[in-house]
Amino acid sequence: MSDTPTHDGPTKGPNRRAFLRGAAATGVGLAATAKATAQDTPDPLITEMQDWASSTGEGVDASPYGMPIQFEGDVVRRNVPWLTADVISSINFTPIHALDGTITPQGCAFERHHSGAIELKKEDYRLMINGLVDRPLVFSYADLERFPRENRTYFLECAANTGMEWAGAQLNGSQFTHGMIHNMEYSGISLRTLLEEAGLDAAGDLADKWVYVEGADASSNGRSIPMEKALDDVLVAFKANGEALRMEHGYPVRLVVPGWEGNMWVKWLRRIEVTDHPIESREETSKYTDTLADGTSRKWTWIMDAKSVVTSPSPQMPITHGKGPLVITGLAWSGRGAISGVDVSIDGGKTWQKARLAKEGEKMALTRFYLDINWDGSEMFLQSRAHDDTGYVQPTKAQLREVRGENSVYHNNCIQTWWVKENGESENVEVSS
């Protein structure tokens, strides 16, 4: 909301005070307009000429590339300084609390770097395909533009999204608990097309083969992907939401691995090696494995299971209008397929209502849900629960802890609870269930 002061961190105190001011301001407006009919004194904002009704005087040349209006300066990506060690291993979060629909604008899409972002010109870009192929090849960017293209909309979720919540409710806002996600329409080339250009006869039986993918940044961020996935729906993408990828998202070329953890979507993609075994790189051994209660770790946990979150109301999006009609909305997604349904509970999971999906769920893409209620003004323990078309149901945090313990960072897809208070503010809490 443009009229709430900027709050740069997830700490609770400052946010609450800021939101109360916002609530008061908006509340007054509502009271006034609720009465405004032809019989009453008309609202001067509708009946009298206002200064703002005349042109800014700036022509269309003022902004060749358009920017958000100044009043929306609060809808930005935010960092949590204590989460990451330094500038080059850093992360910020998508302001999902303030967005609607399903498309994430690139300007709002979170960034995560292991060795910082790099500035790579198209003319300097090269992509090598080597290993068990008939013809090792190096492609320039101009070469890639000559292959048949596909357009697909997919979500990207960092495996560590919601990772701070394992031990207890910690970050106070959906931007911080669930904001390591974005959803864009990608244009690119099927990885299958490029692998077939290099020739896969040399690889023999493909059933037990892998591709090892790495980026041009200092981390290289190498990951092993089973050949079956590589030949299925993986894209070598150069555009997102119609325009070039942003630097922080891997300009000029990144890998798109639908439904799988974001770390595998290698940015600044430089090399694809066909191998007869997984490489067991640092990024898939010391990291991106799930430590269990007994100290052992699960590995190859690539797929992001079905998950959802209420984005409003939420700690950053208080109810400012008191009781009465209230739009509850949020996002749901599954790495295994399409979202088939979302349930919403206002009593901490005791009872559930079926939410309305804005569109039919799309495979491995964000789905927007709404529940329109008449709020009686009493406190709510707000939850959402996603179902996907494989029959999978999003688990509670208790159910997840039974299987996974509390040592994990990655793959926390548990049901989130917002405690919505009578004054309309919300807080990140846990409920026993």
Added chain:
Amino acid sequence: MSDTPTHDGPTKGPNRRAFLRGAAATGVGLAATAKATAQDTPDPLITEMQDWASSTGEGVDASPYGMPIQFEGDVVRRNVPWLTADVISSINFTPIHALDGTITPQGCAFERHHSGAIELKKEDYRLMINGLVDRPLVFSYADLERFPRENRTYFLECAANTGMEWAGAQLNGSQFTHGMIHNMEYSGISLRTLLEEAGLDAAGDLADKWVYVEGADASSNGRSIPMEKALDDVLVAFKANGEALRMEHGYPVRLVVPGWEGNMWVKWLRRIEVTDHPIESREETSKYTDTLADGTSRKWTWIMDAKSVVTSPSPQMPITHGKGPLVITGLAWSGRGAISGVDVSIDGGKTWQKARLAKEGEKMALTRFYLDINWDGSEMFLQSRAHDDTGYVQPTKAQLREVRGENSVYHNNCIQTWWVKENGESENVEVSS
């Protein structure tokens, strides 16, 4: 393409020279990489550490709202100074030649103003519904946020798009001939919901009723819409591609009138009056009517008929790699429904090939098409022809002139021709047919 110098106008000379430089540069890269296999001397860009491979050192706090990388500075909206009279009645064009997919990022979405853009705060926003309603109402922005929302993706095309081409091929680039269009995912409220909130019993028989919609800017831009359309699919929208509308697109609230001319998508929406007759405002009498050969005019020509254009190759997107594999791509749309197919001709309409649609056509939304050919290096007269699910076929310019003459500005949906020369450059031309 990031390596071609900026060209701010549609004038032909400068563009051609600029593109030739671009072509030479990229051509070299191609020749080198075509040979690059394990047997040859490897490309140093893939085998040797490069300066650009280390982090920029900027952390995630550097750009809370992300911007395009500097190398993409050429992908911007452009004005054609001589087209419009002054700063407040002005227009710029979407760089459709450089985009892919179907979503238009807000930063690239064209703007058109009749009295300039205005800067209207959410707190100052009011929407009045009056006229033949049971309860005249005034809504604040906070009020609107409490009604059930919908998400829909629609194209917006200015009725004057391609309007400069009636008398002959004039503007040299798809950005300038077809760039008064964008395609976004809108979040908003069904207009039907708000009209029913005000109550329509007072209007009696709705079959012959209209709504008159106007904006808060100095032009007011009033337009009359038949009640049947108003109650069908019109949205009162406040978000596009997930985030708030931009100032130039009507922040905080605009009307979305699917498939109908852009001028009716009233920005800074301030009033909706239910009437028993069309208002015949300036915007629907002296303007937005189609003057025919005999001097009479067609009015109420609201729907944007099926249309398409090849975006690449095109005058701003030359072929830089010589003969061989070539991706031909473009956009198609229809205000009457979904695109059912697109044909592409390389010989000026003598023969046609069926293009590949990136996704199944969606109602009143942009559809991306591709045709992958093996270019023999000879000149082409490149055309695309759209079909929609009503059976309508996009006409040639000759067919359109027979019916409409050459006095029109609006609703030119004729087939466009690009003359692609042996050197890969293209020019806007007409072919006799």
